[in-house]
Amino acid sequence: MPEIIPTTHALGADIVGIDLAAPLSAGDFGFIYQAWMRHLVLRFRDQSLTDDQLLAFSRNFGPLDRNPRHAKSERQMEDSSDYVNVISNVVENGRAIGGLGHYEAKWHSDMSYNPVPAMASALYALEVPPAGGDTSFASMYSALETLDEATRERIANLGCVHDSSLNSVGQLRVGFEEVTDPRKTPGAVHPLVRTHPITGRRCLFLGRRRNAYIPGMELADSEALLDMLWTHATATEHTWTQQWRVGDLVLWDNRAALHRREDFDGTTRRVMHRTQIGGDRPF
Ligand code: OGA
Ligand code: MN
Numbered sequence: 001m002p003e004i005i006p007t008t009h010a011l012g013a014d015i016v017g018i019d020l021a022a023p024l025s026a027g028d029f030g031f032i033y034q035a036w037m038r039h040l041v042l043r044f045r046d047q048s049l050t051d052d053q054l055l056a057f058s059r060n061f062g063p064l065d066r067n068p069r070h071a072k073s074e075r076q077m078e079d080s081s082d083y084v085n086v087i088s089n090v091v092e093n094g095r096a097i098g099g100l101g102h103y104e105a106k107w108h109s110d111m112s113y114n115p116v117p118a119m120a121s122a123l124y125a126l127e128v129p130p131a132g133g134d135t136s137f138a139s140m141y142s143a144l145e146t147l148d149e150a151t152r153e154r155i156a157n158l159g160c161v162h163d164s165s166l167n168s169v170g171q172l173r174v175g176f177e178e179v180t181d182p183r184k185t186p187g188a189v190h191p192l193v194r195t196h197p198i199t200g201r202r203c204l205f206l207g208r209r210r211n212a213y214i215p216g217m218e219l220a221d222s223e224a225l226l227d228m229l230w231t232h233a234t235a236t237e238h239t240w241t242q243q244w245r246v247g248d249l250v251l252w253d254n255r256a257a258l259h260r261r262e263d264f265d266g267t268t269r270r271v272m273h274r275t276q277i278g279g280d281r282p283f
């Protein structure tokens with residue numbers, strides 16, 4: 001059996017003693033799944049995975065969502081690039097091989113602007129820079145549980161719009177116009193407090209701060225409430241930071257955890273491959 005070594009923080013654990021390049025036995029999968037539900041973010045170090053092995057591991061958890069950066073092309077056949085999202089600052093022959101560059105990615109939950117967001121993401125490190133580019137995670141169980149009673153009651157039945165116009169480093173997505181009034185932000189509206197469909201625990205579901213808006217509220221009130229919730233939710237007591245090594249695979253639960261990435265020196269190389277596992281509609 002593999003072993004679980006929790007971080008000493010609000011979330012995150014290492015799973016040691018397992019080679020993810022091989023198919024998972026039902027027993028090992030069950031063990032990993034339970035650990036994941038408890039710790040929200042799992043790290044598997046010293047892996048050596050092809051894209052097909054990364055896809056096979058990810059598919060244990062459910063059907064995958066397509067790579068959100070990969071516009072439907074004329075190609076008739078699907079291939080692994082339809083599901084493997086390259087996250088990289090590397091430019092080859094004048095073309096970026098992946099997304100997000102070397103910029104800071106502010107706190108977010110992947111694809112939360114969709115009506116049915118990805119439930120999980122798996123990010124596998126092929127090349128890491130000598131410094132920077134750390135990825136932090138925040139537990140939204142812990143964030144909700146430590147909110148004062150009055151605020152919890154106030155937000156219990158509120159929704160929030162999750163901006164679909166900007167990617168996680170703040171770049172305008174193709175086909176969108178810049179949002180100037182958050183009351184008109186495009187994107188899905190989700191409950192601010194959601195119930196995790198597997199654990200049954202409630203958590204904050206903030207998604208992304210930029211252009212967020214709580215429908216039905218005065219804009220200034222929405223801004224003030226969101227600022228307060230975000231400051232609380234991303235306080236260090238709820239977080240854990242991953243410093244990448246080549247061969248790390250980190251699996252996170254987008255339903256109950258946020259993540260952010262530090263920027264890094266753009267003249268150094270960082271190459272990661274990500275899969276996104278399909279989820280269900282937040283409730
Ligand atoms: C992502 C993301 C974090 C990172 O792939 O969803 O936010 O560390 N990236 O690159
Ligand atoms: Mn992300």
